Amino acid sequence: MKQYQLTIPAITYAGQGSIEKITEIIEREQVRSILIFTDKGVRESGLTKRIEELCSKNSYTVIDDLASEPSYQDVERVIEETRGASIDFIVGVGGGSVMDASKLASIVIGAEYSVRDLLQDPTIAKKYIKTVMIPTTCGTGSEATCNAIVAIPEKQSKQGIVNNCMIPDYVILDADMINHLPPKIIAATGVDALAHVVECFTSKKATILSDTYAKEGACKIFHNIREAYADAANMDAKMEMMMGAFYGGIAITGSGTTAVHALSYPLGGKYHIAHGVSNAILFAHVMEFNKDACADRLALLCDAVYPEKYNESVNVKADYIIEEIKDIVDKVNIPTNLEELGVKAEDLDFLVEAGSQQQRLLVNNCKELSLDDIRYIYKKLF
Known part of the structure; x- marks a missing residue:
């Protein structure tokens, strides 16, 4: 018989109000310092407000200036903003680009390789920081995948970086996050x-x-x-x-x-x-x-x-x-x-x-x- 493999997030919470599970996750993982990845549109719409409140008992940093459809240079730039910070948990709140960047950050922060290096050889990746993904759209599926897609400007195209290390540790599917989705x-x-x-x-x-x-x-x-x-x-x-x-x-x-x-x-x-x-x-x-x-x-x-x-x-x-x-x-x-x-x-x-x-x-x-x-x-x- 053939053999099959399927790698999925360890714990998934679903249903309206499930965003409140962040507190439980933080306690379980004994988190001290949190990096929240989002974008300006999501943050300005108020979707990260409750998340920031739930993280406020800990030290947390918000990165919200990721470009839409980001290039690998864009992702490297926002990750560089964390240099010197002590981060032990990542929260990705947004669409596919935000979650992809969050997953890349989880395997690049603390590593000697860069996102560019992963484009050449994704097998070198190692997970350094655990993650929770919180989608604010109803379509990318990035919250469940081991993929991260980035633009390659010099080739005028996109490329996927694939490694099971990027499978999120937690996923929260809360319909309230798409209540006002256009x-x-x-x-x-x-x-x-x-x-x-x-x-x-x-x-x-x-x-x-x-x-x-x-x-x-x-x-x-x-x-x-x-x-x-x-x-x-x-x-x-x-x-x-x-x-x-x-x-x-x-x-x-x-x-x-x-x-x-x-x-x-x-x-x-x-x-x-x-x-x-x-x-x-x-x-x-x-x-x-x-x-x-x-x-x-x-x-x-x-x-x-x-x-x-x-x-x-x-x-x-x-x-x-x-x-x-x-x-x-x-x-x-x-x-x-x-x-x-x-x-x-x-x-x-x-x-x-x-x-x-x-x-x-x-x-x-x-x-x-x-x-x-x-x-x-x-x-x-x-």
Whole structure:
């Protein structure tokens, strides 16, 4: 029999008001000095206020000047701000970029290597500081993964640093943290989370362990994203989205995303298109391209999410999942044409070359992509 591995956060708290568990965590870990990673938008919205109050019995420092979609230099700069400080616990409060930076800080603060070094060889990483991740969106799944994504300006693209040392020690999924999340952010991060579960389920590296989380995450996201986007007061739908995103993060750690994410990285790296938006633009096109190699997997996913379709053919069920993806992107008002986002058709050669370099993810895709295949997919976005 095959062997499988799935590494997940040690302790996860979920539900409204679970942010109060920070006190319990601090006591359990005998924390003395805390570093809180966030961004100015999250802090100015008041989302860190209660967290800072709960940490106030200890020495704590807040870093809130991380750039959105940060480069590895941005992350190194904010980590440098901690030089000389004695830190024994990190709290990451924000979206994917903030949590990724928090995880990198946990393996770089106190180390002789840098973030740049990890881009060359992530296996050298060692965890120095324990972490708790508190997402303020419902989509990145970073709170559950061993990945950190940074921009590489000199390559006009992005790259993932992957090492199990970055798996968070604690996660808090509190729906109050997304109570006032703008619909635009629910849309982008929610479709990103949907891409995670569908890509992981159709990945070459999918396992019986990752499948469990991918299917459950898909059920939660397919059935709640439209409601969470359209009705700001629907906290049940938002909580389901948070859980679905978390399950998607676990699925990533056990399986891995594929060509949707691979081809989205140049869009974020060069044009600074939000990660979730770039994934949404590519999502249905990549799944249509992949369909002949993964129709059976899409049909199994359809059985899990839409059991009423069980007696339909494999082809019908695969098409239904793809049509639902299209409908969701349409209903949450994400642009589907790159020219609307400032990308020009003459940039196609750059996109093809940069996308083809994302082999860490492309090798997971159920269907091998040639340069012509990548060009074909990108051309459909104009």
